[in-house]
Amino acid sequence: MLRVARIMKCLTSSKAAALDAELMAPSGGFSIDQLMELAGLSVAQAVYKYDKSLAQGKQVLVLVGPGNNGGDGLVAARHLCHLGAKPVIYYPKRTDRPLFNGLVTQLHNLDIKFLDDVNKSTFDSSAHVIDSLFGFSFKPPIREPFPKVIELLKETKTPTTSVDIPSSWDVDRGPEDDNAFQPSSLVSLTAPKGASRHLLPSTRHFLGGRFVSKHIADKYDLEVPAYEGLDHIVELTQNNKEAQI
Amino acid sequence: MLRVARIMKCLTSSKAAALDAELMAPSGGFSIDQLMELAGLSVAQAVYKYDKSLAQGKQVLVLVGPGNNGGDGLVAARHLCHLGAKPVIYYPKRTDRPLFNGLVTQLHNLDIKFLDDVNKSTFDSSAHVIDSLFGFSFKPPIREPFPKVIELLKETKTPTTSVDIPSSWDVDRGPEDDNAFQPSSLVSLTAPKGASRHLLPSTRHFLGGRFVSKHIADKYDLEVPAYEGLDHIVELTQNNKEAQI
Numbered sequence: 001m002l003r004v005a006r007i008m009k010c011l012t013s014s015k016a017a018a019l020d021a022e023l024m025a026p027s028g029g030f031s032i033d034q035l036m037e038l039a040g041l042s043v044a045q046a047v048y049k050y051d052k053s054l055a056q057g058k059q060v061l062v063l064v065g066p067g068n069n070g071g072d073g074l075v076a077a078r079h080l081c082h083l084g085a086k087p088v089i090y091y092p093k094r095t096d097r098p099l100f101n102g103l104v105t106q107l108h109n110l111d112i113k114f115l116d117d118v119n120k121s122t123f124d125s126s127a128h129v130i131d132s133l134f135g136f137s138f139k140p141p142i143r144e145p146f147p148k149v150i151e152l153l154k155e156t157k158t159p160t161t162s163v164d165i166p167s168s169w170d171v172d173r174g175p176e177d178d179n180a181f182q183p184s185s186l187v188s189l190t191a192p193k194g195a196s197r198h199l200l201p202s203t204r205h206f207l208g209g210r211f212v213s214k215h216i217a218d219k220y221d222l223e224v225p226a227y228e229g230l231d232h233i234v235e236l237t238q239n240n241k242e243a244q245i
Numbered sequence: 246m247l248r249v250a251r252i253m254k255c256l257t258s259s260k261a262a263a264l265d266a267e268l269m270a271p272s273g274g275f276s277i278d279q280l281m282e283l284a285g286l287s288v289a290q291a292v293y294k295y296d297k298s299l300a301q302g303k304q305v306l307v308l309v310g311p312g313n314n315g316g317d318g319l320v321a322a323r324h325l326c327h328l329g330a331k332p333v334i335y336y337p338k339r340t341d342r343p344l345f346n347g348l349v350t351q352l353h354n355l356d357i358k359f360l361d362d363v364n365k366s367t368f369d370s371s372a373h374v375i376d377s378l379f380g381f382s383f384k385p386p387i388r389e390p391f392p393k394v395i396e397l398l399k400e401t402k403t404p405t406t407s408v409d410i411p412s413s414w415d416v417d418r419g420p421e422d423d424n425a426f427q428p429s430s431l432v433s434l435t436a437p438k439g440a441s442r443h444l445l446p447s448t449r450h451f452l453g454g455r456f457v458s459k460h461i462a463d464k465y466d467l468e469v470p471a472y473e474g475l476d477h478i479v480e481l482t483q484n485n486k487e488a489q490i
Contacts, residue, residue, distance in 0.1 A: 027354075029353075033279050033282075034278050034347075037279050037282045037283070045475055078456070082455045099276065102275060105271070105272065109272075109274065109458045111459070213354045216354075227327070230293060
């Protein structure tokens with residue numbers, strides 16, 4: 001697998017919000033449906049690359065937050081189901097908008113189970129956990145019922161993949177204390193945020209967003225890595241920056 | 246590459262329209278943006294599988310019709326650009342809807358050229374041609390300026406990929422005469438239509454639509470083949486039905 005430098009240029013939370021708005025402005029031409037579809041596809045591909053054996057019917061717990069980060073998780077769950085995994089969803093604070101209601105309907109039509117609650121045994125019985133609770137617009141405090149979920153993420157031995165930001169982390173500054181949740185893998189969307197500089201050396205780091213134009217990359221000073229073949233993600237590593245970028 | 250039986254169950258044009266409507270009804274939960282994104286991604290992947298060398302900056306001419314089939318082509322052009330090809334677009338009858346205007350804007354932002362006209366030399370100077378003129382709701386007659394384009398498709402030596410239906414063919418009955426346009430490759434979306442039974446033996450046939458639920462497959466009596474890895478397309482062949490389905 002192609003791996004490129006982990007130490008990439010990062011987007012601040014405010015720049016990430018501006019970039020997102022620009023993509024969806026008339027001058028950008030994207031709808032949120034399109035961007036969320038591509039984001040969720042990237043997440044599903046990263047989780048598959050992390051552990052291909054998930055496709056053999058293994059349970060993937062998808063933790064879905066109330067905003068767009070959660071929507072990315074819902075799309076990822078659909079794609080993982082079609083890849084052969086068995087997603088189960090925890091989505092306690094639902095967004096009552098057509099896009100989100102539609103994503104839930106799609107999952108119901110695939111007979112994907114929605115859980116009323118999660119606990120240690122839900123995590124233990126899953127082969128992988130996707131953290132799509134909070135994204136680049138996260139601001140503390142963490143509201144109910146999510147504090148308990150963050151504790152479960154901290155304690156679990158099950159591999160975890162975070163979408164864009166490890167939930168509970170400050171988007172720009174990273175974990176607030178030494179006891180913070182540490183994902184096994186992070187999928188940065190469009191570009192890494194400052195928080196990603198604080199990943200453990202053992203954490204795998206993927207970048208998704210194979211739709212960034214040169215104009216956007218230049219304007220926001222982004223590095224666009226070389227994706228391989230048909231992949232919608234590329235894995236970033238710490239030690240071969242010059243070779244690949 | 247995994248190849249499955251070409252002789253699959255086919256959808257009639259009326260069933261295809263009903264299935265499309267059902268996916269986008271509240272009970273299906275899909276938006277047209279999502280379905281078109283996945284359709285265009287499938288087409289781009291099929292074209293890439295047909296000729297990986299296109300990703301080395303080769304020109305791909307995308308012929309875009311006035312309806313949703315054309316929208317699939319616009320999405321495919323974007324993905325092919327990110328794969329490394331150089332799409333050029335002929336889109337003479339534009340649909341003035343936000344989705345379509347947005348797709349055009351996305352292509353402008355990638356510096357993709359829109360042509361005012363096409364002729365033999367446009368075809369000759371392209372390494373591949375995508376026919377996304379007419380889809381499963383096509384009814385004759387072929388309106389201006391498309392008759393000339395169909396003639397160019399008939400005559401060209403450049404490899405051609407048709408989206409869902411070879412343009413000018415009857416959706417259920419296939420080509421109207423022995424002199425009809427014959428694509429080099431067809432990408433059937435969701436399920437093959439009756440026209441696909443009339444492909445030449447040499448024509449490659451891909452199926453895209455890795456989002457079909459078991460409920461939909463059962464209701465419409467569709468065969469859902471095994472997609473390989475992360476692929477959004479699967480190639481169908483004529484001679485190993487029992488082995489793979």
